Amino acid sequence: xxxxxxxxxxxxxxxxxxxxxxxxxxxxxxxxxxxxxxxxxxxxxxxxxxxxxxxxxxxxxxxxxxxxxxxxxxxxxxxxxxxxxxxxxxxxxxxxxxxxxxxxxxxxxxxxxxxxxxxxxxxxxxxxxxxxxxxxxxxxxxxxxxxxxxxxxxxxxxxxxxxxxxxxxxxxxxxxxxxxxxxxxxxxxxxxxxxxxxxxxxxxxxxxxxxxxxxxxxxxxxxxxxxxxxxxxxxxxxxxxxxxxxxxxxxxxxxxxxxxxxxxxxxxxxxxxxxxxxxxxxxxxxxxxxxxxxxxxxxxxxxxxxxxxxxxxxxxxxxxxxxxxxxxxxxxxxxxxxxxxxxxxxxxxxxxxxxxxxxxxxxxxxxxxxxxxxxxxxxxxxxxxxxxxxxxxxxxxxxxxxxxxxxxxxxxxxxxxxxxxxxxxxxxxxxxxxxxxxxxxxxxxxxxxxxxxxxxxxxxxxxxxxxxxxxxxxxxxxxxxxxxxxxxxxxxxxxxxxxxxxxxxxxxxxxxxxxxxxxxxxxxxxxxxxxxxxxxxxxxxxxxxxxxxxxxxxxxxxxxxxxxxxxxxxxxxxxxxxxxxxxxxxxxxxxxxxxxxxxxxxxxxxxxxxxxxxxxxxxxxxxxxxxxxxxxxxxxxxxxxxxxxxxxxxxxxxxxxxxxxxxxxxxxxxxxxxxxxxxxxxxxxxxxxxxxxxxxxxxxxxxxxxxxxxxxxxxxxxxxxxxxxxxxxxxxxxxxxxxxxxxxxxxxxxxxxxxxx
Numbered sequence: 053x054x055x056x057x058x059x060x061x062x063x064x065x066x067x068x069x070x071x072x073x074x075x076x077x078x079x080x081x082x083x084x085x086x087x088x089x090x091x092x093x094x095x096x097x098x099x100x101x102x103x104x105x106x107x108x109x110x111x112x113x114x115x116x117x118x119x120x121x122x123x124x125x126x127x128x129x130x131x132x133x134x135x136x137x138x139x140x141x142x143x144x145x146x147x148x149x150x151x152x153x154x155x156x157x158x159x160x161x162x163x164x165x166x167x168x169x170x171x172x173x174x175x176x177x178x179x180x181x182x183x184x185x186x187x188x189x190x191x192x193x194x195x196x197x198x199x200x201x202x203x204x205x206x207x208x209x210x211x212x213x214x215x216x217x218x219x220x221x222x223x224x225x226x227x228x229x230x231x232x233x234x235x236x237x238x239x240x241x242x243x244x245x246x247x248x249x250x251x252x253x254x255x256x257x258x259x260x261x262x263x264x265x266x267x268x269x270x271x272x273x274x275x276x277x278x279x280x281x282x283x284x285x286x287x288x289x290x291x292x293x294x295x296x297x298x299x300x301x302x303x304x305x306x307x308x309x310x311x312x313x314x315x316x317x318x319x320x321x322x323x324x325x326x327x328x329x330x331x332x333x334x335x336x337x338x339x340x341x342x343x344x345x346x347x348x349x350x351x352x353x354x355x356x357x358x359x360x361x362x363x364x365x366x367x368x369x370x371x372x373x374x375x376x377x378x379x380x381x382x383x384x385x386x387x388x389x390x391x392x393x394x395x396x397x398x399x400x401x402x403x404x405x406x407x408x409x410x411x412x413x414x415x416x417x418x419x420x421x422x423x424x425x426x427x428x429x430x431x432x433x434x435x436x437x438x439x440x441x442x443x444x445x446x447x448x449x450x451x452x453x454x455x456x457x458x459x460x461x462x463x464x465x466x467x468x469x470x471x472x473x474x475x476x477x478x479x480x481x482x483x484x485x486x487x488x489x490x491x492x493x494x495x496x497x498x499x500x501x502x503x504x505x506x507x508x509x510x511x512x513x514x515x516x517x518x519x520x521x522x523x524x525x526x527x528x529x530x531x532x533x534x535x536x537x538x539x540x541x542x543x544x545x546x547x548x549x550x551x552x553x554x555x556x557x558x559x560x561x562x563x564x565x566x567x568x569x570x571x572x573x574x575x576x577x578x579x580x581x582x583x584x585x586x587x588x589x590x591x592x593x594x595x596x597x598x599x600x601x602x603x604x605x606x607x608x609x610x611x612x613x614x615x616x617x618x619x620x621x622x623x624x625x626x627x628x629x630x631x632x633x634x635x636x637x638x639x640x641x642x643x644x645x646x647x648x649x650x651x652x653x654x655x656x657x658x659x660x661x662x663x664x665x666x667x668x669x670x671x672x673x674x675x676x677x678x679x680x681x682x683x684x685x686x687x688x689x690x691x692x693x694x695x696x697x698x699x700x701x702x703x704x705x706x707x708x709x710x711x712x713x714x715x716x717x718x719x720x721x722x723x724x725x726x727x728x729x730x731x732x733x734x735x736x737x738x739x740x741x742x743x744x745x746x747x748x749x750x751x752x753x754x755x756x757x758x759x760x761x762x763x764x765x766x767x768x769x770x771x772x773x774x775x776x777x778x779x780x781x782x783x784x785x786x787x788x789x790x791x792x793x794x795x796x797x798x799x800x801x802x803x804x805x806x807x808x809x
Contacts, residue, residue: 078263079116080256081106084124092130093123095178100151107159107167118263119163121186122170122256123179128195131177134204134344153178153210154327157185161215166266170259171195172252176234181208184215188262190248192255197240200232202303204347205340205743209330213310214322218277220244222286222311229307230290244276283315299593300743302339306332338753342745346735349728349746353550354543372484372541373397376451377458378471380404380411380444383488384460386516389418392436393428393517394545399451400444412444418517452478456541458510460488463613468492469500476501484534486510490561491613494527494554504529508538511558512547513737514605521736522547527554550733553723560733562718563747566710566776568610569639571598573771574706575683576639578695581660582675587700588707595739598707600673602642603659608652611643623647637773641686649682709763709777712751716780716793726797727752752792761787 081103083093093099110116123129132153149155160167160182169175169183171191176198183189183197191197199208199216207213208229217225220243228235240246250258278286291308295301306329313325333340373396377388380402388398392415400415402408419436422428435441443450448471451457457479459471468487475485485507487497498507509525524538535551542549552559571584585597602610614620618631620643632638645651645660653659654671661673687695698706715730724730731746744750751760761779768777786793 077115077117078120078260079110079113079118080120080122081110082122082124083129091125092127092174093125093179094130094133095153095156095182096133097136097151100153100156101147104151104156104159107156107163111164116165117267118165119167120170120256120259120263121160121167121182122259123173123175125173127173127179128169128171128175129179129182130174131179131181134347153181154323157181157210157215160185161211166263168259168262168266170255171197171246172255174198174234177201177208178210181210181212181215184212184219187266188248188259189246190250190255190258190262191237191240191246192252193237193249195237195240195246195249196234197228197245198232198234199229200234202230202307203232203343205303205337205343206333207303207307207310207326207330209326209334211323211326213307213326214314214319216245217283217311217314219275221276222278222283222315225311225314226286226290226308229311230294230304278315280315284312287312287315299590300339300741302337302743303333303343306330339743342743342749342753345728345745345749346731346742349732350548350735352726353729353732354539354548372455372537374399374454375456375458376401376454376479377460378402378448378451378475379460379462379488380408381460381462382414383512383514383516384458385411385414385418386514386518387458387460387488387512388442389415389517390512390545390547392419392442393422396545397441398443399454400442401446401448401450402444403446403448405446408444408446415442448474449478451475454479454483456484456486458486458488460512463489463491463609463616465492465496465616468497472497472507473500482506484508484537486538488512489525491557493556494525495529498527498529505531506534508534509554509558510538510542511560513560519737520546520548521560521733522549523558523560523733523737524549524551525554525558526551548732548736550729551725552729552733553721555718555721555723559715559718559724559730560737562723563711563714563730563734564738566714566774567707568598568602569776570707570710570774572639572641573637573774574698574703576641576687576690576692577698579698579703581679581683582673583698583700584703584707585673587703591700592704592708593741593744595741599660603653603661603663603673606653606655607642607659608646611646614643635773637771641683644686645679645682649678651676651679705763706767708747708750709760709767710774712747712755712760713764713778713780713783714776715748715751716783719793719797720780720782726801727793748793752794757783757787757792 083099083103107119110119166187169186169189171183171189172195174196175183177200180197180199199212201208213229216228224243235245237246237249241249248258248262287308291305294304297305310326310329313322317325375391375396376399377384378401380400384400388400391398400408400411402411416437419428419433423430423433457475459468461467461471468489472485481503483506485501487494487509488511489497489509490511494507494509498504501507504527508527508530509523511523511525513519513521522542524535524542526535539549539551556562557565574584575581581599585599588594588597596604611620618629619638620629621627621640650656651658654663657663657665657670658676660679662676663670663672664674667674718724718730719727727748730748734740734746735742740746744754751757761783764777764779768779771777782793786796
């Protein structure tokens with residue numbers, strides 16, 4: 053019944069299906085990208101050009117009375133191809149304007165023949181705007197709609213801010229656009245975004261039925277437009293809750309301005325406001341540029357090298373169905389939850405019966421909370437906690453049938469090595485063995501194995517069942533196939549895996565150490581604890597400050613790491629640790645906080661701050677008179693009689709300059725593959741503000757590398773005992789060549805590509 057015609061274009065194709073047997077002569081247009089590996093049907097230049105041509109052909113064809121627009125495959129369209137943003141087109145200006153997404157939507161909306169959108173899968177961004185421009189919308193159960201542009205520092209730019217509010221009401225429009233979240237088919241129908249929800253098999257038939265009703269004289273949906281005063285009140289209320297423009301709020305404030313225009317102006321004037329706001333963000337906003345950079349950096353960080361993909365068959369990820377977790381503490385239990393949620397069978401082991409019981413209880417409580425929040429059905433909960441999916445034991449031998457084992461005990465090299473020796477005697481030779489270490493060398497841990505190639509690190513961030521980031525640590529002996537397997541599994545458990553090299557602290561913790569250390573030195577010199585945290589949060593945009601992080605993670609953890617590497621003073625003999633060199637700049641303030649005062653953090657209701665269970669559930673930091681007195685005494689005992697005052701900008705420079713410098717050194721040593729990998733680790737693991745792009749992007753585009761180098765040289769001359777101020781050679785090279793580090797790596801990648809051709 054259908055004749056399919058394909059128009060070949062350089063960037064994409066549009067497949068058009070014309071049903072000649074339907075009496076009412078309804079034409080089906082199908083959006084389809086040329087690249088079969090891109091199933092989201094993005095509205096690229098070629099797709100837009102073909103779509104607008106075919107709409108006009110249908111309008112001029114007297115045999116065609118109505119049009120149904122569908123997506124190829126499983127999706128309608130995920131919107132604009134943002135790779136085209138900022139790229140010069142080869143088309144002339146008139147054609148560019150004619151095939152703009154805005155004009156495509158206008159042509160659809162003003163079509164003399166009714167157009168119905170038939171949506172399966174996702175209709176996001178420009179795809180959602182295309183659907184909004186149609187006369188009616190029908191979707192399958194499970195379809196999702198969204199306008200996520202604010203997440204990449206933009207706003208809907210093809211009429212989304214003008215067409216959505218009168219259709220669903222200002223409140224729903226503000227929620228969808230400002231949050232960028234997707235709404236499901238039921239919610240979309242309830243708010244008036246779609247007119248009908250049907251089964252997948254009935255989609256095209258229902259769309260054709262709607263088209264016939266329109267042809268028979270049925271009126272279009274009236275919508276739910278608010279009164280002007282009500283719309284403005286809702287806009288004002290929404291704007292009050294947004295972060296300031298200078299702290300990441302630019303795109304969302306711009307979205308409110310455009311939505312406000314939909315209530316106060318004509319449609320055309322509102323479109324002009326939307327266009328002005330969109331292009332101001334696209335062309336002039338550093339926040340928008342940073343967010344778009346982060347979008348692509350995330351995808352690059354998860355890409356696999358050709359070597360990894362070629363070797364992947366050695367360890368097939370489909371074979372991994374059962375995962376063992378050694379250690380039932382907070383981290384191990386969180387890791388177990390992550391695998392259970394993803395459908396893996398989990399065997400949890402802890403040699404301490406009480407610890408095992410606590411871990412099992414935590415897992416049960418977290419999953420029960422999932423049910424309460426309607427993230428999981430009671431039936432699925434029962435299935436996950438059944439013996440066929442979840443078992444626990446005090447015997448390491450219980451993991452003998454597992455294809456992957458994750459060790460998650462506390463940071464002690466001898467203990468981890470002992471466990472890996474045991475594992476090698478009970479598991480299959482092909483079982484992948486992973487350590488969740490956050491600081492210890494994967495090479496030292498795997499050195500006890502006969503086959504260290506099957507071992508790597510998976511540094512989950514705490515709490516593991518909440519945090520999305522995982523550093524996948526490649527040891528010197530780790531097989532490429534193991535790394536590829538871990539990347540695939542990380543994605544399956546809905547985490548973001550970034551491959552890093554092996555060194556103390558890997559990428560994140562290695563860079564975080566100088567940041568946290570310098571924050572304490574600033575306090576030693578006269579800064580206030582809350583002053584530093586406030587500067588990092590409210591001046592720079594970090595999620596929480598360094599002292600709040602210490603209290604949250606546990607100040608004892610950092611102390612034990614320093615103790616294990618021989619830096620702390622012996623509590624019995626008062627002797628300084630053997631590895632604390634005389635020239636090393638070191639403060640004992642955080643050590644004494646733990647050993648003398650027991651202020652380990654939130655878990656003890658006292659750390660750098662005080663905590664009260666009756667205030668903010670014991671999580672709100674409160675000024676501590678004991679800590680203030682301790683700091684004052686420590687300064688006097690250290691001979692610091694004159695303190696200095698700090699401006700917020702000075703604090704930012706002091707704590708972040710060494711962090712970024714360490715990032716350059718990590719790149720020098722090939723611990724990170726590219727600057728974007730470092731940025732993604734800090735965006736997802738350390739609360740770095742996404743609208744600043746990441747520490748390496750910040751260095752390139754906000755501080756500037758020449759200024760960063762000058763600052764580090766000055767600080768290194770003042771504090772030669774802190775090697776983290778010694779300027780990186782890579783930084784010096786970039787400044788000498790007058791090139792950004794991002795461009796340096798892009799150039800390096802291009803040269804590597806040319807060498808292969």
